[in-house]
Amino acid sequence: MAVKPRGNLSRRGFMKLSGAAAACAAAGGPTRVLHALVSTGKQPIENDTRSVFSACDMCFNKCGLIARVEKGVVRKLDPNPKSLKSRGMLCARGNAGIKQLYDPDRLKYPLLRKGPRGEGRWQRLTWDQALDHAAEQMERIGKEYTRCGFLFMAGTDMQSTFVHRFAEAYGSYNIISHESNCLLSRNRAFLDTFGVVPTPDVLHSRYIIMPGANRFEALVTPDSMDLMTAMQYGCKLVVLDPRYTKTAALANEWHAIKPGTDMAFFLAVAHVIITEALYDKKFVAEMTSGIEELREHVKPYTPQWASRETDIPANDIKRIARELASAAPTAMVYPGRRSSDYQDSTQIRRMYAIVNALLGNWDRKGGLIVPQKVKAGDISIDAPWYDDNPEDRVDAGRAQMMFDEEGSFKHTRDAVIEGKPYPIKGWMTYKTNPMQTGANRNKTIQMIHKLDFMLSVDITMSDTAWLADLVLPAPSYLERKDPLSAFLASSTCSGVITRNPVVPALFESKPVFWIVKELAKRLDLSEHFDFTIEDFRKAQLKEIPEVARAIKEDGVYNIAGPSYGLHKGKPFRTRSKKIELYNSRYAENGVDPMPVYTSPAPVPPNRFRIVVGRNAYITQSASTNNALLWELQPENTLWLHPRPAEKLGIQDQDMVEVKSSVGKGRLKARVTRDTRPDTVYMDTGFGVLSKGLRNIFGKGACIAEVLEDHADRVSGNMAMHETFVRVTKIEG
Numbered sequence: 085m086a087v088k089p090r091g092n093l094s095r096r097g098f099m100k101l102s103g104a105a106a107a108c109a110a111a112g113g114p115t116r117v118l119h120a121l122v123s124t125g126k127q128p129i130e131n132d133t134r135s136v137f138s139a140c141d142m143c144f145n146k147c148g149l150i151a152r153v154e155k156g157v158v159r160k161l162d163p164n165p166k167s168l169k170s171r172g173m174l175c176a177r178g179n180a181g182i183k184q185l186y187d188p189d190r191l192k193y194p195l196l197r198k199g200p201r202g203e204g205r206w207q208r209l210t211w212d213q214a215l216d217h218a219a220e221q222m223e224r225i226g227k228e229y230t231r232c233g234f235l236f237m238a239g240t241d242m243q244s245t246f247v248h249r250f251a252e253a254y255g256s257y258n259i260i261s262h263e264s265n266c267l268l269s270r271n272r273a274f275l276d277t278f279g280v281v282p283t284p285d286v287l288h289s290r291y292i293i294m295p296g297a298n299r300f301e302a303l304v305t306p307d308s309m310d311l312m313t314a315m316q317y318g319c320k321l322v323v324l325d326p327r328y329t330k331t332a333a334l335a336n337e338w339h340a341i342k343p344g345t346d347m348a349f350f351l352a353v354a355h356v357i358i359t360e361a362l363y364d365k366k367f368v369a370e371m372t373s374g375i376e377e378l379r380e381h382v383k384p385y386t387p388q389w390a391s392r393e394t395d396i397p398a399n400d401i402k403r404i405a406r407e408l409a410s411a412a413p414t415a416m417v418y419p420g421r422r423s424s425d426y427q428d429s430t431q432i433r434r435m436y437a438i439v440n441a442l443l444g445n446w447d448r449k450g451g452l453i454v455p456q457k458v459k460a461g462d463i464s465i466d467a468p469w470y471d472d473n474p475e476d477r478v479d480a481g482r483a484q485m486m487f488d489e490e491g492s493f494k495h496t497r498d499a500v501i502e503g504k505p506y507p508i509k510g511w512m513t514y515k516t517n518p519m520q521t522g523a524n525r526n527k528t529i530q531m532i533h534k535l536d537f538m539l540s541v542d543i544t545m546s547d548t549a550w551l552a553d554l555v556l557p558a559p560s561y562l563e564r565k566d567p568l569s570a571f572l573a574s575s576t577c578s579g580v581i582t583r584n585p586v587v588p589a590l591f592e593s594k595p596v597f598w599i600v601k602e603l604a605k606r607l608d609l610s611e612h613f614d615f616t617i618e619d620f621r622k623a624q625l626k627e628i629p630e631v632a633r634a635i636k637e638d639g640v641y642n643i644a645g646p647s648y649g650l651h652k653g654k655p656f657r658t659r660s661k662k663i664e665l666y667n668s669r670y671a672e673n674g675v676d677p678m679p680v681y682t683s684p685a686p687v688p689p690n691r692f693r694i695v696v697g698r699n700a701y702i703t704q705s706a707s708t709n710n711a712l713l714w715e716l717q718p719e720n721t722l723w724l725h726p727r728p729a730e731k732l733g734i735q736d737q738d739m740v741e742v743k744s745s746v747g748k749g750r751l752k753a754r755v756t757r758d759t760r761p762d763t764v765y766m767d768t769g770f771g772v773l774s775k776g777l778r779n780i781f782g783k784g785a786c787i788a789e790v791l792e793d794h795a796d797r798v799s800g801n802m803a804m805h806e807t808f809v810r811v812t813k814i815e816g
């Protein structure tokens with residue numbers, strides 16, 4: 085689609101300008117790129133031409149990259165071929181990272197809100213003023229409401245550890261992350277079955293069922309690339325998704341499953357595998373507990389029954405179960421990633437885990453593995469004790485088995501709004517944008533109105549920053565020095581990567597490490613931050629000098645070599661020391677010890693279920709305003725099947741209103757067979773409130789406004805697919 089970006093450079097324009105700038109710089113003049121995009125006043129550095137290793141941060145994958153710097157300007161980001169995790173790849177978003185750095189909408193200096201929240205009037209502060217103000221507010225809120233009255237929320241980042249450390253030193257237990265909007269129920273389910281969250285060895289698998297995961301658009305490295313390779317070697321891919329995603333399009337089979345019924349599908353798969361004795365008997369006898377209970381449990385869950393629930397023919401379910409079992413152990417139910425979907429998400433994922441256990445694919449090539457991980461050191465913290473703090477997190481007790489260290493955004497937000505069990509009056513967000521990524525935006529606004537003080541550290545004026553009292557500008561990943569990050573990848577590798585500044589930090593931006601260190605100084609907590617990032621890295625590397633060498637030479641450290649068979653003979657970290665088909669701890673906590681199916685609520689007449697997902701150009705809410713990516717996708721649309729569209733008198737590209745019980749939005753319809761007739765879909769990251777995001781302001785609609793905020797009962801994970809909407813054509 086040819087789109088002319090407003091107020092910004094298009095990609096072609098950017099390339100042209102870059103070319104012109106290079107010529108200009110060669111002639112000795114200042115580069116126009118710097119002046120057009122980055123009015124720092126700093127002159128480009130004539131001889132500064134380098135290649136620098138780093139790690140992409142356009143999403144959490146941390147793909148290895150090499151940044152090409154010419155005369156002080158980052159010209160191009162290339163994949164680092166030595167990075168095994170990313171298989172020598174940088175995706176579209178990774179390539180567009182240059183525009184994250186040179187973005188005219190970057191935050192440039194600290195800003196203090198003037199006038200009502202959300203009005204967008206700001207006063208520029210010096211860093212000293214900003215930090216003094218934040219520290220005063222933290223001190224005051226701690227005294228008036230206890231230190232747990234301040235909430236901390238940090239997104240995925242190598243420096244988030246310092247925000248957590250600061251929260252601990254300051255004295256709050258109320259630390260949350262993006263994870264309760266993402267993958268907590270998957271983690272809960274696999275931990276409670278295997279005692280660990282395993283990694284799928286996609287590369288060597290021969291048969292993969294992928295329920296509710298979209299690996300060819302929602303990229304997870306190396307799984308996305310390995311899936312392609314595995315398929316070239318004959319791996320069969322079966323996708324269950326109510327939408328015809330790119331993954332569905334490339335799969336051997338796509339089944340447009342009725343949303344919310346995956347548990348029924350896998351109960352029936354287990355039924356077939358058990359009744360036909362297709363499971364790995366030796367493995368199940370030796371390594372699992374509860375097979376007899378499971379056998380009884382799945383008896384009523386026949387393929388015929390599941391067919392009525394899922395809209396997938398019984399014969400297909402039977403055939404898939406048999407094919408899966410005959411490809412085992414080099415076969416898997418892909419564990420998936422985002423599981424913020426249903427109120428029984430943990431139990432849905434428990435069923436994926438249980439079917440995997442029946443296949444005996446544990447710790448085996450092409451199955452579920454736990455690769456070796458590099459054990460980096462740390463600088464420990466001895467957090468102070470505050471007598472007046474409450475005994476528990478503010479969201480405690482609101483989910484059956486919440487992870488204490490992650491909490492739940494949904495439940496925390498409810499607790500803040502209710503003021504129960506105790507008031508929360510301060511909030512610091514770092515690199516996370518719950519206004520766009522937490523379902524029910526109006527509730528997030530309500531929550532923010534309950535606060536005395538909100539501080540947001542971001543690189544642009546996100547919707548979350550837009551509602552804050554104090555906004556602090558952070559450097560992008562190309563300007564930062566980060567600690568080391570050790571990651572698990574797949575059978576062929578785990579690794580370690582880090583970032584050094586490719587170019588100096590632009591404007592007045594400061595890394596969050598520096599920010600919390602300065603706050604600690606002002607709050608008399610300096611002793612917990614008496615180190616530099618360099619010291620921190622040294623502590624991390626103390627026992628692993630080979631990592632330092634590899635990172636210096638190759639930009640990345642890979643543990644190459646097979647990662648299966650490593651856990652042979654070792655007990656599982658579960659109560660029974662075995663894989664728990666039946667979970668007795670669940671039974672004691674009032675949770676079903678084996679997944680019990682309840683049909684999802686039927687879609688009421690003239691309404692649709694709305695589901696969430698992503699495409700290859702968008703990282704949740706964070707990249708839609710990036711001019712290079714925005715050119716590929718200027719707004720979001722509502723996917724609507726032609727049948728209901730016709731009934732509603734809606735044609736492709738018509739403006740429609742989408743409305744739930746909590747909010748509404750206006751956007752264009754995309755009339756398409758790529759979704760089921762009862763299911764609509766829209767991308768995330770549009771319909772923003774912030775006028776600081778100039779490309780996308782006024783474009784599309786915000787799905788977070790429309791989504792109701794249900795929660796997974798077990799983990800407190802947000803449940804984002806439990807909302808029904810009406811769709812109407814906007815006349816005129």
Ligand SMILES: Nc1nc2c(c(=O)[nH]1)N[C@H]1C(S)=C(S)[C@@H](COP(=O)(O)OP(=O)(O)OC[C@H]3O[C@@H](n4cnc5c(=O)[nH]c(N)nc54)[C@H](O)[C@@H]3O)O[C@H]1N2
Nearest residue numbers: 239262266515516517521541542543546558704705706768
């Ligand atoms: N509707 C909807 N909601 C969702 C999802 C969805 O697909 N649709 N996905 C869910 C999932 S799986 C997840 S993981 C969560 C993610 O939700 P979030 O944690 O909110 O992640 P992002 O939307 O990527 O927002 C990241 C924020 O960090 C800022 N940022 C980017 N780089 C930097 C940096 O270098 N420094 C600083 N300080 N800030 C930076 C961006 O401007 C943005 O405001 O959302 C969940 N919620």
Ligand SMILES: Nc1nc2c(c(=O)[nH]1)N[C@H]1C(S)=C(S)[C@@H](COP(=O)(O)OP(=O)(O)OC[C@H]3O[C@@H](n4cnc5c(=O)[nH]c(N)nc54)[C@H](O)[C@@H]3O)O[C@H]1N2
Nearest residue numbers: 296297298302303324343344422697698699700702703704
């Ligand atoms: N390009 C890109 N890549 C990303 C990200 C990104 O934002 N952009 N984010 C990263 C992050 S943080 C995460 S967590 C992962 C997420 O990766 P995934 O979990 O794989 O992706 P999603 O698109 O969130 O959801 C998967 C699919 O579930 C489908 N679905 C909805 N309801 C149901 C249902 O009831 N049953 C079934 N079977 N399917 C259903 C949706 O249509 C969607 O296509 O992606 C990561 N990679």
Ligand code: SF4
Nearest residue numbers: 140142143147175178
């Ligand atoms: S998948 Fe793409 S956006 Fe994510 S880290 Fe890798 S290159 Fe960057």
Ligand SMILES: [Mo]
Nearest residue numbers: 265266267422
């Ligand atoms: Mo996620």
